[in-house]
Amino acid sequence: MPLDTHFTNQKFKQVGTRPLRPDGVDKVTGRAKYGADYNAPGQLIALVLRSPHAHARIKKIDTSKAEKLAGVKAIITSADLPDLTAGDRGMRDMLENCMARKKVLYDGHAVAAVAAIDQTTARKALKLIQVDYEILPHVTDVDEALKPSAPVIHNDIFTEGVEPTPTKPSNNNKRASFGHGDIEQGFRDADIIVEHTYKTEQTHQGYIEPHACVANVSPDGQGELWVCTQGHFVYRNQCAALLGMDISKLRVTASEIGGGFGGKTHIWTEPLALALSRKANRPVKLTMSREEVFRCSGPTSSTSIDMKIGAKRDGTITAAHGVLRYHGGAFPATWAEFGAMTAFACYDLKNVKSESIEVIVNRPKTAAYRAPSAPMAAFAVESAVDELAKKIGMDPVELRIKNAAKQGTQSSYGPVYGPIGIGATLEAAKNHAHMKAPLGKNQGRGMACGFWFNFGGQTCCDINVTPDGTVTVAVGTIDVGGSRASIGLMAAEELGISYDNVRVVIADTSSLGHNDMTDGSRGTFSTGLATIAAARNAIKVLCARAAKMWDIPEDAVVWEDGHAKPAGTNAGNFPPLSIKEIAAAAGNTGGPIAGHNELVADGAGVSFATHICDIEVDPETGRSTVKRYTVIQDAGKAVHPTYVEGQYQGGAAQGIGWALNEEYIYGKDGRLQNAGFLDYRIPVCSDLPFIDTMILEIPNPNHPYGVRGVGETSIVPPLAAVANAMSNAVGIRLTHIPMSPPRVLKAISARKH
């Protein structure tokens, strides 16, 4: 594969090493402060009253009895949150999701909130609030919601993306398509065609830490929010907009985060806590219970996908067509569109079309979940590709290698690829020892590929050289997966100092300019870019100070290995000045030494992975066990390889849970039946084998070290890799995720009969 030679043999001293994680001691000793660990003097405890109905009109809310209860300091309903969104549909939906207005749209939708002196009082108050509902017909299934007989959830939603625009509202808010070529001709050219409808059920990110915040709004209009979030600047901006506050007057401080995976990119209860605090004139703490996290935060879509792929007998894919239906919960969204963009991105296809259909159902608002929408699409595509290989009689890895996208391929979503790593991951899989290992009884092996875009975004960074020459780095992207370590390594690399002499902190929103949230695998990529630029700016200052100390021109000083040195003999014969010496003299050479940078990081570079899975299925019970699992992924350049491996393993573990067990189960009444970790089973350590990893480094030409994002792609292939392994283990093609024991057993029984 042709690579940018700029990266060839690039030598690093810090980048690529594996120092201890900077947050490790605090996290294992309990010192680390998570969202619910914050407390403010005189704080009240808030609880939220939530709808027991999937779809109902709110006729009346009577809070009078609750208001009279001793210890209750404030109660809010939608009347306390006037619509200030000025026609912005996205913001209005956000407001309505935080607190129902005329209708409740899903089981768990907030209708009122109480702040009281303690939790017991708050709980009593919730029971005293009387809500008069008119129950409406509901729909929770993605396919049922599209039927003409389905209850229409929003009367002002008319399908976008079709011509002419429909005159009747529906639960289909948008259609879109991607692709090129002539699929009809492509299918006519095919010798073999595989066609199925695949379904995946709704899953939750399953982060261990529930949403939690403490809000404190003063009568002068200034406010503070301590919160667990993936993006405190975004939370600040959105909360301020919804509450009519000046953005500068709301300071948000992010806690440590016990997992997010996309679920903490949206505001949920934070505006309620702020509104309660404003009304009560006291700090208010609001923590979701686990049940609330399941019922009312943002799980991923359930989906229904029609997939058709045709190929020649030699394995050349001639056409691919997918129709992807994803729900966005109770609000219009575009999750299917992202599924359609990613579905066929691994392949070099002459004729391809992917169509997206967005669906609204009576479920909580869908949020991003690690490479949002891509795993479900990959499940359908990679299952069909595997079946195609089987029908042709071709090794599934070889078929994928034959059709893999490469530099110069027109992607299925449009643009032509630059240097990419799908081919390299497939070749590595083909040659991996895992592929050759023997299998036991009732065991099967499967593999699958995955793609994710990655992106950058608005970012800024402050580097300050302290008087003793050690360095602090203030960034605005939350550390969800080790970015403090990778940013510290990059700062140390540029400054030529030890990693131990760099401390990276997440600054509050009043200390830095706006930063986009930590999502899209952007933390290390974009904050890394800003850090490198800030360090280079700091080096300019350090060189200027050395020049003053030597009384020579600034441009006669260079920076090497953490020292200022005269640039050539004409500059004078001075011994190098260390960063420590320059910092110690700073007070008399111009004051504090710092480097800053603000940028928009574009060019994150797409990412590919190939996974291999061995599974064993008990034919008597349908229970399956993953016996061996390998992740092969392109990292561009692994800044801290241990964290990169952790990202690969974490994504695979989540994907395996999604494939085998995890599932939102709704009753006929539209209520969630399994809102807890006992009934919604995520895999724990004892459920999984050690997940092996292989890091490939195909440099991203848009980053000085070649870095690509690594956080999300690893969740894309597992659904299909597990399904393909299952198919090879029991000889049955399962098209419905999760492949839980009852579903597997039913399929085995159906085959016997």
Place this chain on the structure above:
Amino acid sequence: MAEVHLWGALRPIVGGALSVSVEAKNIRELFKILTEQYPAFEPHLQRGIAVSINGKIYRDTWDQALPPDAEIYLLPRIPGG
């Protein structure tokens, strides 16, 4: 004159065409012209549109130049997890 390729959701706005020709020096001007010529483009822009120029995707760098023979695709602005 740049040929700007549209994803399916934008095509009804321009009468079903797969692409439109636009004389624009950078992304900012491209969006300005498209909004002027096709008012229905505005809500899509509000929700977020990324621009791929010769395979590199730009979400926020609206000063990015559009070279005359560049391959240009408009794409939905992708969220992350």
